[in-house]
Amino acid sequence: MEQFLNPSEGSNEAYFDNQETCSLEGFSPFSSSGAAEGVKQRVVSNEKMLWSCILTRDRKSLAGFSITQHPQLIDEFSREKRKGADVGEWTKLLECGESETLVQMEYPDEGLDEDEYALAGKLLKDERKMFEEFISAARQDLGCSSG
Secondary structure, eight states: OHHHHOGGGOEEEEEOSSSOGGGOTTOOOBSSGGGGTTOEEEEEEETBTEEEEEEEETTEEEEEEEEEOOHHHHHHHHHHHHTTOOOOTTEEEEEETTEEEEEEEEOOOTTTOHHHHHHHHHHBOOHHHHHHHHHHHHHHHHTOOOO
């Protein structure tokens, strides 16, 4: 996850080649090797405060991933969770050394955009499997605990 660790890189957008998805080693959200064709990735980062990656194809959003160690965002997440609020199915708080890290995934909503949902379903792995693999790759990259 070079962009997350090296803020001088800033933001970039590129088609996939043989690089890691979203500059995150060991992470591949695609259902098959040919599914990445024509997909763009946009990675944006600001040191360890915020890292995000959006996958698009033909101007349709496929999935979004974010990682943050920003204290205000983590505090807000924790506060909402304590209140019993719906914090999202694809959100998890990780322990990373002495820091907490919030990781999130966005996936198209079938009820909002059926075309995006269908395209994502065709090109990407099952949402649960993709989220688990994203969490695993983020943990490995950041040196987080497995809990």
